Amino acid sequence: MHFHHPTTLADATQAVAEGATPLAGGTDLMVEVNFRHRRPEHVVGLRKVEELGAWEGNRIGAGVTWRRLEHGGPQALAEAARTVGSPQIRNAGTIGGNVVTASPAGDGLPFLVAVDAKVEVMSAEGGRLVPWDVFFVGVKKTTLAADELVTAIHLPESLPERQAFGKVGVRSAMVIATVGCVVTRTDDGKTTVGLGSVGPTPLRASRAEEMISSVTRPTESDLAEFQKMVSDEARPITDHRSTEEYRRHAVGVLARRLLERCLR
Amino acid sequence: MIVEFLLNGEPATARIVSPVSLLDVLRDQLELPGSKNACEQGECGSCSVVLDGEIVCSCLVMAADVGDSEVVTVEGIGGDGLTPVQRAMHHSGAVQCGFCTPGIVVVAADLFARNPNPTTLEIKEALAGNICRCTGYGAIIRSFEKLARETS
Structure with a gap:
């Protein structure tokens, strides 16, 4: 087996260009290895690449762990980070790994789509910034090229004043989301809704956003309408974790509660 | 390699x-x-x-x-004899089949090193990633509550 241990980004992207499989926290890749689904013989460990762990302002390095996000991230992202796995998982797993794995249930993704984050990717040839809706294309499918590495997440310069994350699962710790959601609202009412686990990629509930953004003081009937619109815009499926019907119902209820939290 | x-x-x-x-x-x-x-x-x-x-x-x-x-x-973890975490588990009967015990000792040692006086909620959160299939959580959590009281 061939294992690279770079400390610089240049050496890391070079290894990826040579065909090495990137390994960050290992919380997804090693499960596949342990279950004999994958057996990467050429791997580049990213844990000691300092540039990937850098976090300055709105640029969060791909190697930033949930543990760090939990204690210093923007509100809804910190709330999401706190629900990821267990302390052991949060010490290892990274925001970059969440994005690259692109699981519909990725806990960080509803926030990233709600604030229109961009994914910074780099190859030995150079870098590019990819809007989230270009990056995520299907269940665990992204437009990341084979020779590219996700190096950072770019959040917008200013984030909405009010943000809330929520997740539905069978217990409150150590659980994969049945439904995940982030609602943000600015002081002038602009509202965004990021949804997870209710479609092949994370989604935005655009029509619900537009409706509720135009309402300064939502009434009971506005909230009910918002809930229904979010449910309608979700694209859930039935799988081993839940049913389409339950997810559709739960995501509407959850989005409404998070909006109410933003309005308080 | x-x-x-x-x-x-x-x-x-x-x-x-x-x-x-x-x-x-x-x-x-x-x-x-x-x-x-x-x-x-x-x-x-x-x-x-x-x-x-x-x-x-x-x-x-x-x-x-x-x-x-x-x-x-x-x-x-520890040297000669039992560490405070191990002693707490031993005294409170916080071990049944013992399979989860090493992981819990590692996690609890880390918890008490960072926070010598954790609340019950902090103990539970710290142990959220340690499953005990004997479901002996009650005794495990009580043992660390007791340790937290002793160290406060």
Whole structure:
């Protein structure tokens, strides 16, 4: 087996260009290895690449762990980070790994789509910034090229004043989301809704956003309408974790509660 | 490839020929069977170790990735006799079949090192990633509540 241990980004992207499989926290890749689904013989460990762990302002390095996000991230992202796995998982797993794995249930993704984050990717040839809706294309499918590495997440310069994350699962710790959601609202009412686990990629509930953004003081009937619109815009499926019907119902209820939290 | 790292304070060497986990190498090659192998997916916490100062599941660490790192397993926690965490568990009957115990000792040692006086909620959150299939959580949590009271 061939294992690279770079400390610089240049050496890391070079290894990826040579065909090495990137390994960050290992919380997804090693499960596949342990279950004999994958057996990467050429791997580049990213844990000691300092540039990937850098976090300055709105640029969060791909190697930033949930543990760090939990204690210093923007509100809804910190709330999401706190629900990821267990302390052991949060010490290892990274925001970059969440994005690259692109699981519909990725806990960080509803926030990233709600604030229109961009994914910074780099190859030995150079870098590019990819809007989230270009990056995520299907269940665990992204437009990341084979020779590219996700190096950072770019959040917008200013984030909405009010943000809330929520997740539905069978217990409150150590659980994969049945439904995940982030609602943000600015002081002038602009509202965004990021949804997870209710479609092949994370989604935005655009029509619900537009409706509720135009309402300064939502009434009971506005909230009910918002809930229904979010449910309608979700694209859930039935799988081993839940049913389409339950997810559709739960995501509407959850989005409404998070909006109410933003309005308080 | 040969991987050299610091294991329980001593230099260690492992010969790695495939992308196996640190857990496998600890148990099968380095004769440290304290870390247990159960779920192999980071769910149960029975393989918890300290890697470069942070608790992680050793089943999710690729052994090849620990070169130049520092690993502490349950065998490396404490010295002669029982540590306060181990004594607390022993005195409160917080061990049933014992399979989850090493992982809980590693995690609780980390908790008390960072926060000598954790609340019940903090104890529960710290242990959220350690599953006890005997469902002996009550005694485990009580043992650490007692320890927290003693150290406050």
